[in-house]
Amino acid sequence: MRYIIIGAGAVGGAVGARLAEVGHEVVLVARGAQYTALREHGLRFLAPDGEHTHRLPVVDGPSALGELRTDDVLVLAVKTQDSEVALDTWGPAPVRGGGTAAEQLPLVCAQNGVESQRLALRRFRHVYGVCVWLPSTFVEPGVVSAAGTPLTGILHLGRYPHGTDDTARRIAADLEKARFEAPVVPDVTRWQYAKLLSNLANAVEAVSGPLTGQAAESLYARVRAEGEAVLQAAGIPYASGAEQKEMRGDKVHLVPLAGAQRGGGSSWQSLTRGTGTIEADHLNGEIVLLGRLHGVPTPLNELLQRLATTFARERRAPGSLPVAELVRLADEAVAHAAG
Structure with missing residues (x-):
C-alpha cells in the first residue's frame, strides 16, 4: 500500500518517516513553508535512534498525483479545524479504474478528538479512526521529532464508527513494522x-x-x-x-x-x-x-x-x-x- 500523509506536521511527519524507513511508499502533503522545505531539503526526522533525512514525494494536493491508485491509503493528519478543507479537496480525487477517493479509498483519521471522523463519514465510505498516542514535535519547517523509544508511539486503530476489517489489520501490520504498536480494536472511539x-x-x-x-x-x-x-x-x-x-x-x-x-x-x-x-x-x-x-x-x-x-x-x-x-x-x- 502507498500511504498519502495529508498533513506532514508533527504526527503525520513522524508516521510518514517511520513507514518510509521500512520501505513503504509514502507521499507527503503539505503547504506553505513546510511544503517548500520538504521539497527542497527533504524531511528531517529526529528520533532517539538518530537523525534521518527522507527524500519523499511532496505534493500540495491530489492534482499533482494525477489519478490515485487503488492501493492508496489516505492518512488525515491535519488539525481538526483544517479537516473540512482537506476532505473537500481529496474526496473528489479520481482513482485509477473509476470512482473517487471518497468512494474507493480508506481514509485514516490520525488526529486528536473525535470530530474529524464524523466529518469524514459524511463524504468517505471507508473511514478509520486512530487513537493517537505519539509524542512528537514540529521543530521547524521540514524538521519533525519524536522522542519515544523503544516504540515511537501507540496507535489504536479501527473502523469508524465501530468494527474491524482486513484493511485495518494490513495498515496495523505496516505500522507495527515501523516502530509503532497498533492494536486493531472494534471500539476505537472508547480509546x-x-x-x-x-x-x-x-x-x-x-x-x-x-x-x-x-x-x-x-x-x-x-x-x-x-x-x-x-x-x-x-x-x-x-x-x-x-x-x-x-x-x-x-x-x-x-x-x-x-x-x-x-x-x-x-x-x-x-x-x-x-x-x-x-x-x-x-x-x-x-x-x-x-x-x-x-x-x-x-x-x-x-x-x-x-x-x-x-x-x-x-x-x-x-x-x-x-x-x-x-x-x-x-x-x-x-x-x-x-x-
Missing part, C-alpha cells in the same frame, strides 16, 4: 474519548504553561471531572486510566533530543507557530457540546475553549497567562454558572 479527557489539559498548558505544580494539576483535575461527568451523562464509554496504563507500560519512554526540545503538546505548538488557529473547539469544545446536549454545566471547559481560541486568534505567546490568574477566572466561571 479516543479516553485520550480526549487527557487532551482537555492542552488548553491549560497552552495558555498557562506546563502542568507542573499543585495549582495547575488541581485545575486540570476539575476540568477532567467535568469531562467525565459529561461522558457519563451522554452514555459514552471510555478506556479507564488503569487500562491505558497497562496498555502503554514502558513501551514509549521519552528521551531528550538534541536540537528538538519539546516545549509542549499540540495546542502549545500551534500557539508557538502562530498559526492563528487551535484545536480547543474540538477538544474542550467537544465536552461543551455534549454538556449542552445532555444538560451538564461545563463552565471550566467553556472558559478554556474561549481563552485558547482567543490566544490563537490574537497570536499571544503560549503560557503567558499566570496560573493563578487562570485559577481565579476558573473560580469565577464556576460561581457564575452556579448562580
Whole structure:
C-alpha cells in the first residue's frame, strides 16, 4: 500500500518517516513553508535512534498525483479545524479504474478528538479512526521529532464508527513494522474519548504553561471531572486510566533530543507557530457540546475553549497567562454558572 500523509506536521511527519524507513511508499502533503522545505531539503526526522533525512514525494494536493491508485491509503493528519478543507479537496480525487477517493479509498483519521471522523463519514465510505498516542514535535519547517523509544508511539486503530476489517489489520501490520504498536480494536472511539479527557489539559498548558505544580494539576483535575461527568451523562464509554496504563507500560519512554526540545503538546505548538488557529473547539469544545446536549454545566471547559481560541486568534505567546490568574477566572466561571 502507498500511504498519502495529508498533513506532514508533527504526527503525520513522524508516521510518514517511520513507514518510509521500512520501505513503504509514502507521499507527503503539505503547504506553505513546510511544503517548500520538504521539497527542497527533504524531511528531517529526529528520533532517539538518530537523525534521518527522507527524500519523499511532496505534493500540495491530489492534482499533482494525477489519478490515485487503488492501493492508496489516505492518512488525515491535519488539525481538526483544517479537516473540512482537506476532505473537500481529496474526496473528489479520481482513482485509477473509476470512482473517487471518497468512494474507493480508506481514509485514516490520525488526529486528536473525535470530530474529524464524523466529518469524514459524511463524504468517505471507508473511514478509520486512530487513537493517537505519539509524542512528537514540529521543530521547524521540514524538521519533525519524536522522542519515544523503544516504540515511537501507540496507535489504536479501527473502523469508524465501530468494527474491524482486513484493511485495518494490513495498515496495523505496516505500522507495527515501523516502530509503532497498533492494536486493531472494534471500539476505537472508547480509546479516543479516553485520550480526549487527557487532551482537555492542552488548553491549560497552552495558555498557562506546563502542568507542573499543585495549582495547575488541581485545575486540570476539575476540568477532567467535568469531562467525565459529561461522558457519563451522554452514555459514552471510555478506556479507564488503569487500562491505558497497562496498555502503554514502558513501551514509549521519552528521551531528550538534541536540537528538538519539546516545549509542549499540540495546542502549545500551534500557539508557538502562530498559526492563528487551535484545536480547543474540538477538544474542550467537544465536552461543551455534549454538556449542552445532555444538560451538564461545563463552565471550566467553556472558559478554556474561549481563552485558547482567543490566544490563537490574537497570536499571544503560549503560557503567558499566570496560573493563578487562570485559577481565579476558573473560580469565577464556576460561581457564575452556579448562580
